[in-house]
Amino acid sequence: MIRTTRVCRALVALTALIATAVACGKEGSPPAKGPAAGELPDYQVVQGFQLPSSPTWERARKRGHLTVGAKEDQPYLGEKDPASGAYSGFDIEIAKMMSASLGFAPRSVHFRTIASANRETALQNGQIDYYVGTYTINDLRKKLVGFAGPYYMAGQSLLVRTDENDIHGPQDLAGRTVCSAAGSTPYQRIKSDYPKAKLVSYDTYSVCVDNLLTYQVDAVTTDDAILIGYAAKVPDELKVVGKPFSEEPYGIGVPRGDNALRFALDDALEAREKNGDWKRAYEATLGLSGVPAPTSPKIDRYQGG
DSSP, X not given: OHHHHHHHHHHHHHXXXXXXXXXXXXXXXXXXXXXXXXXXXXXXXXXXXXXXXXXXXXXXXXXTSOEEEEOSEETTTXXXXXXXXXXXXXXXXXXXXXXXXXXXXXXXXXXXXXOGXXXXXXXXXXXXXXXOSSOBOOXXXXXXXXXXXXXXXXOEEEEEETTOOSOSSGGGOTTOEEEEETTOHHHHHHHHHOTTSEEEXXXXXXXXXXXXXXXXXXXXXXXXXXXXXHHHHSTTTEEEESOOOSOEEXXXXXXXXXXXXXXXXXXXXXXXXXXXXXXXXXXXXXXXXXXXXXXXXXXXXXXXX
């Protein structure tokens, strides 16, 4: 009874984003949690900015706003308020400051939720202008899209229940059920490097977390930045264990071949790191989890693409 009550209480806390998910056992996501709008940084818009060599930027100029792909269920990173439709989190702030650097008012950005498995397609089809949502840069993806950044260095880790004492790292996953997002780098790593784990996947990590809380899976795996946010929501129920076992450089996804946009975003990231916007954005969002701001990673201005 005590365990059931704790699980129910945790699920209620984690299902506030879905209006209909107010009772235990229903699918849901973590509630939007973060600073009030007045506590977020203001990003100075670059006046008279022009980037005619970027077809993506030109289309955005003609429509009058940028359309940016994002996540909606990642605490402190990318969350969507079900009542207002507003997005918040560190990734959202990165997207807004990039908008300001490209000459568009941050408040004009149109965010669009895109699942991990659909990111490349959304960029290739022009559904979004760029994507900011815990998007790991790797060589395989560079064949499909371009990347600016990285703007943050994460590492794959494990989220378990606080009453779990036998999982301390990926070496302990044999025979255990592990959940991750379909199409994600963490999913592929567990599949290839730890084949004895029983791997399941869903479109979103929030469903994985719900299943963890209801004892349907033994662990959730993805980047530590994401897991820290979930654990911070219900610290009595969830914990992050072990040390990160990968390096996950988060980049801004852009249409492949639009190097003008990619390099402009690289310039913007460097400028926003130097003027303090990057750190202020972190402290107002992901920093609320209690993890201090790390050093921002060096920009990789790779050639080609």
